[in-house]
Amino acid sequence: MPPAAGTPGGWRARWHEIIFEAETRGGKAFDVALLGLIVLSVVAVLLESVSSIRAHFGRQLRLAEWVFTLVFTVEYAIRLAVVGKPWRYARSFFGLVDLLAILPSYLSLFFAGTQSLIVIRALRLLRVFRVLKLAHFVGEAQLLRAALRASARKIIVFLGTVLTLVLIIGALMYLIEGEEHGFTSIPQAIYWAIVTMTTVGYGDVAPGTVLGKLLAATVMILGYGIIAVPTGIVTVELAHAQRAPLSTEACPQCGAGGHDGDARYCKACGARL
Template sequence: MSSPSEQSPPEGIRFRLHTIIFEADTPAGRAFDIALLWAIVFSIIAVMLESVAPLRERYGPELRAAEWFFTALFSIEYVFRLIAVRRPLLYARSFYGLVDLLAILPTFLSIVFPGAQSLLVVRVIRLLRVFRVLKLAHLLGQAEILITALRASRPKITVFLGTVLTIVVVMGAVMYVVEGGANGFDSIPRAMYWAIVTVTTVGFGDITPKTVLGQLIASVLMVMGYGIIAVPTGIVSVELAAATRHAVDTRACLGCGVQGHDLDASHCKYCGHSL
């Protein structure tokens, strides 16, 4: 049984930082998240503007200075996030922890690898935090449901993609034999490319069958493509319906900062810390 000290609310700088950084239920937390979102938006705009040659030639130093300013700002914020949780390594390995790290690494890498700062557009992923700021908890819960459904669909989708790949290989080989190089099917890989374009109903038209038998095979593959497109939709829909029955809580764990717990959970399912 837990001792009274373990059951009492945590105190000190870590708890205050956690409340401000990870929760949006207080005025300070809401102000922090809104300021962070604006900083992310402005930093992404600076990166995009730097990719435009005329603006880079005219305002290059200013844009680079702005980028280093935002990188320093996000670096401090990342350190504060690690301090605010009791198990920083768990947060660092979480989805948002990795995104926060990737948001600052490209600028430092650009010192060694010029041009790497363009990868900073990854910061746009951090705008997902807007769900917490705007208190759209139901949208965040729907995102968790979608992720759960996709994970549950992974084995079925893998088998489905294996089947499609088999069809593409077989049909590519058949079209290579039927059409031959004279009609653009000069290799099995190129014929497989045509099969992929056809079965996905994209139809670029850069390679087309000229013989009657080839056109008949292409017609069958096109019709098959419509059925193939519907399969993954049905798989994900079934898993989505199953995942919808299990709602999630959006509270952030004080131990590792992870969200997405069950509504009746009293402890974090990732690190065991009390919620």
């Protein structure tokens, strides 16, 4: 039997349905209103960074930022209150995003300039996939995350190899060019090797000798091949990943989402859905 309307479990269940679920009319209205507030808060931060606008509307924009912060603070507190396991939700991805969305405003009271980090709130817009019932997009995100996790070790080994190459190439270029051509130290030469190998090519440091230019050309060609390696690793893992239909239902205990379409229990905490 569901909890009575006047009991603590009753109000928690009602608020959980509104805040965490997107299938009901109230839940969808809440999420749409929340997304609108997030967009407005990010726009306010962007506008405040423009000096001409800040000079005329700085006070109003800062007031708006604090209003948004207070609203999001209350919303975060309610989210923790209505889930059965608030600490688990607080450590989840969206729980951390919700916390990071309000921290910059409070940190700005002690550290000037940190209010610019409020743009982190844009990450909360990821909820739009759940609000619009785009469960297949959520499934694609889970698929990509699984592929990245599976390829993490290969990519780490690959990056270790690249860092070793960069160190050797930097030392060689420092030996070949020397300080008279701008390679004033091995770290400076390593910086050049990274910029060249990634095909960025700032041009602030360039070899002047024939041997140095030959080494630079080799590094440039090598860079194209190196860039393709992690892409291939992730592509292979994506091909091997298993697809499964996902629902937009959130766990009433920990708030976790991304469950299989036929799931009856939460994959994060084991609670019944």
